[in-house]
Amino acid sequence: MSGSERHDGRGRLGSILSNLAVAVGCVLFLGAFAWGAVVYKPYTVPTDSMTPTVNAGDRILAERIAGDEVRRGDVVVFTDSAWGDVPMVKRVVGVGGDKVACCDKDGRLTVNGKPVDEPYLRAAGASSFATGSSASPQNFTAEVPEGQLFLLGDQRSTSMDSRVHLEDPGHGSVPRGAVEARVDAVVWPFGGMIGRPDAFSSLPGGVSSEGPLPLQFGALVAGAVLILGGAAYGPLAARSARRTGRTKVSAGAH
Structure with missing residues (x-):
């Protein structure tokens, strides 16, 4: 050649x-x-009720899921007429059959009598709750009906969440079908993935698996x-x- x-x-x-x-x-x-x-939908967070996890104005990516896929600890986007009929972002802390209460002697939220440590309430590097010494400024107790979800904001001192609707039918909960998506990441300003809280993993049903965004x-x-x-x-x-x-x-x- x-x-x-x-x-x-x-x-x-x-x-x-x-x-x-x-x-x-x-x-x-x-x-x-x-x-x-196909899998994800972008949203802009409208308020600071989920600070420090996500802040007002943050752009987030939320995975489209069915309501029956939601687990405790998930940060979800949902729409419910009793809450204003606009998309809102909150954290699921209780599911159907749960008794959610606050606060125990150490200022923690309890689910079915089990204390829940909530590190997402703390700002980065902080050693105490963002709202003070407890997981909620006011005490409350709620029993979550089957097929419903109890939701709280991470900024417990200002969040308008299930605690505001305790006197409504369902004790402040919303139907699983109201959930549109589960928040997986903050993309602008870049905040990375939103993890699944270990505190809920020992409860029945565990926590949800990570979405496909990293892949x-x-x-x-x-x-x-x-x-x-x-x-x-x-x-x-x-x-x-x-x-x-x-x-x-x-x-x-x-």
Whole structure:
């Protein structure tokens, strides 16, 4: 095989690998983007009732889920006519059959008599509750009807949540069907993933599993790397093959 033929072969191989990388990258990138658009919906948080977990004006991504997928500890987006018939963001602390109360002698929320440590009530680096020494400024007790959810804001001193509706039918709870989505991440300003609280994991039903957002993000990044890398590799491989061919031709001439 002549040097020219070897050069052409290497050039074609580089072009094939480059095109393959770009094609796979496009599939990953566009597939992850489409998957995310189907699974997730963006929202803007309207109030500071969920501070410090999410703040007023934050842009969040919430996974579209059915009401029966909701677990204690989830931060959810829901709409209920008794709460103003507009999308609201709160944390689920009780499900059907639970007795939710506050506060025990240590100022903690209890679910079915079990104290719940709520680290999400503290600002980053703080050692005490954001609202003071207890999980709620006022004491309350509520029994959650079957098929309902009891919701509180993380900013317990100002949040208008289930405590405000205790005298309503359902003791302040909302139907599971009112839930539109579960909040997985704060995307602007970047705050990262919203974890599932360990405190609820020992209760019946446990906590929900993490959503697919990290996998989707990984596919987006991998796709972008393959597209950029593939686009750059083709010309570099062809240039290298030409340079090698010229060197061999020059050496043969001597």
